Amino acid sequence: MAEAGIGVDIVEISRFESILKKNPAFIQKMFTDEERSYCQASARPAAHYACRFAAREAVLKALGTGFGQGVGRCDVSVSRDDRGKPHAVLTGGAERVARDLGVVEVVISLSFTSDLAVANAMAIPADARPKPRPSKEDDRARIARSFKDARFVLDELERVQVQEDVSIDSDRLVEE
Structure with missing residues (x-):
C-alpha cells in the first residue's frame, strides 16, 4: 500500500x-x-x-x-x-x-x-483516493425509483380495495 x-x-x-x-x-x-x-x-x-x-x-x-x-x-x-x-x-x-x-x-x-x-x-x-460522491443523476434516479415503488404500492392497494369491494358487492347479491 x-x-x-x-x-x-x-x-x-x-x-x-x-x-x-x-x-x-x-x-x-x-x-x-x-x-x-x-x-x-x-x-x-x-x-x-x-x-x-x-x-x-x-x-x-x-x-x-x-x-x-x-x-x-x-x-x-x-x-x-x-x-x-x-x-x-x-x-x-x-x-x-x-x-x-x-x-x-x-x-x-x-x-x-x-x-x-x-x-x-x-x-x-x-x-x-477518496471515493467519488454519487452524482446528482444517481440521486435523481434513486428518487425516481422511490416514487415509482411508492406508486406501485398505491396501485396495488387500490387494486386490492377494488377486488374487496367487488367481492363484498357480489356477496350482497348472493344474499338477496
Whole structure:
C-alpha cells in the first residue's frame, strides 16, 4: 500500500521581485509558457511566480524527493482547470517518481499575502483516493425509483380495495 505524502513551501515575494528585475532569464528557464502567460497577465506577477515556485518545492516534498535524483527544474509546473483551480502537472523525472510511488494525483493549494507566497501539496496514491460522491443523476434516479415503488404500492392497494369491494358487492347479491 502506497502512502500519501504532504509538502509545504513558503517563498518571499520580494525575492521574486528582485529576480524579475535582475535576471529575467531565470523566469524563462524555470517556468512554462502557460505559467509565464498567466503570471505576466496578473497585477502582481512576482507573487504568482513565487506561488508557482513554492508549488514546485511543495510537490517535490510531497513526493519525498527534491530537484536532482532525475527530477528537473521544469518537471513540475502549475496549470489551471476550467474553473481556474490550480493543479500540479508532472512530467519527466517527477512523473516517474510519482508513478513508482503509486501516486495518481498531486493536489495543490496556493495562496499569498503582501509578503509571502505559500503552497501546499498532497500526493495521493490510488488506494488513498477518496471515493467519488454519487452524482446528482444517481440521486435523481434513486428518487425516481422511490416514487415509482411508492406508486406501485398505491396501485396495488387500490387494486386490492377494488377486488374487496367487488367481492363484498357480489356477496350482497348472493344474499338477496
